[in-house]
């Protein structure tokens with residue numbers, strides 16, 4: 001039996017190390033990162049980088065193909081592989097990309113397998129091979145340029161054939177949506193400077209882009225409301241000193257130091273008009289008497305002073321003596337010192353100026369001597385009650401392929417609190433640009449031909465939620481889809497955090513669907529925790545629930561605590577639960593009949 005031939009190094013080619021570990025290690029890294037469940041990605045920026053949209057896919061595969069090319073062309077064991085290194089690398093990388101998509105699809109990781117991703121992988125590999133072939137030809141002074149050009153042309157052709165990226169749940173796009181809605185140009189999406197209409201115009205554009213079918217002309221369901229607004233002047237100044245203009249001044253910043261209460265009236269006051277009231281004052285007859293005596297100056301039928309209510313006790317009228325309560329009702333202005341500024345929207349306007357301010361050393365210093373003449377102040381608040389202001393809901397649908405008359409509904413309100421004077425607006429990033437962004441990502445998902453739902457999925461963007469669920473109440477009174485045809489409704493409001501999971505309003509009432517939600521979350525670990533809640537009139541699901549439509553309201557918990565204030569900005573949002581909430585709602589809707 002002849003001995004097997006021993007492989008000998010070729011004399012003309014000295015042995016070179018192929019460094020096979022490089023491409024293998026890279027491939028392992030890619031596998032680990034792409035097959036990690038979406039919500040386990042440590043922080044958003046890394047997640048975004050590896051969310052594997054087109055560019056990231058191509059980039060990762062340029063590196064993979066480059067390392068493989070390097071390794072294969074150096075090895076001597078399989079000369080045929082080295083000879084056809086370009087073809088081997090491109091085919092091999094593409095197969096590897098296909099394996100990743102297949103695994104993502106089958107392992108249920110909250111990540112989605114995708115054909116455009118695979119195409120990006122192949123493009124990345126072809127680019128790398130094209131460039132390296134050209135480089136090798138140049139080094140060897142051979143004429144291998146034709147092959148290089150072939151690879152690069154192939155890559156370019158594939159790139160131009162790639163459909164415009166319209167991927168669902170694209171995190172950079174989510175950030176852009178939130179930033180756009182929270183931008184100064186939207187004026188807090190309220191009723192000053194047409195903020196609500198500007199936001200609606202932007203969102204109409206997004207619905208059009210997704211080619212959703214309108215449920216009303218131009219997606220728009222108009223309605224009107226009465227709403228109190230603060231369009232311009234918002235001044236509150238204090239000055240210390242007996243000679244006006246010479247003492248130290250303190251100017252409170254609207255939004256930061258103080259806000260107008262939602263139903264505040266407008267008005268101007270200046271002079272020594274501040275009077276203080278705290279629990280100590282009202283606890284003795286002498287204190288009450290002094291308060292009544294020092295606040296009794298009338299002008300135009302009103303007691304012309306601003307009463308500063310220093311603590312919670314005196315802010316609850318039930319605790320106050322009758323005479324004090326009556327005086328408070330008829331003074332020109334009231335200022336409540338509160339631990340946090342939380343703005344809202346009202347449909348009515350009080351005759352009084354009503355302000356809220358954070359505790360401030362200056363306020364307490366002037367608070368001590370009740371009738372000190374040393375303090376003067378100026379207050380000028382412009383409040384305008386707009387009657388029958390026209391705003392709008394937006395409504396779109398993706399028709400079901402099998403049961404078009406049966407609806408699943410996703411809702412989110414896009415309005416917010418508008419402006420607090422001419423320099424300050426409420427961005428409302430978490431409330432509810434985040435929910436709108438999630439609704440648009442779900443719409444993008446179901447708008448893709450391969451995800452066309454079996455039953456219809458409607459997307460409703462409500463106006464005037466902050467004014468008391470006005471838009472959703474109007475929709476329920478004048479429904480654009482028959483309410484009894486709605487199988488389930490998911491309302492999204494406050495989706496910008498999620499470090500502590502999410503709460504499901506109505507989860508305690510609708511046990512079977514809630515258990516399905518929990519099972520999905522347990523299986524895919526979308527969110528750290530789900531907590532059920534009972535009935536609550538705290539967002540747009542409520543008018544629907546009351547009308548008998550089965551509905552959940554989902555909101556995320558943890559992270560930023562900014563709420564109805566000027567700090568609810570996009571940069572404060574971690575979006576920690578966004579991808580998880582997307583996967584959870586999508587799977588839930590699919591289970592309810594949205595999947596083919």
Ligand SMILES: [Zn+2]
Nearest residue numbers: 431432493494
């Ligand atoms: Zn909200």
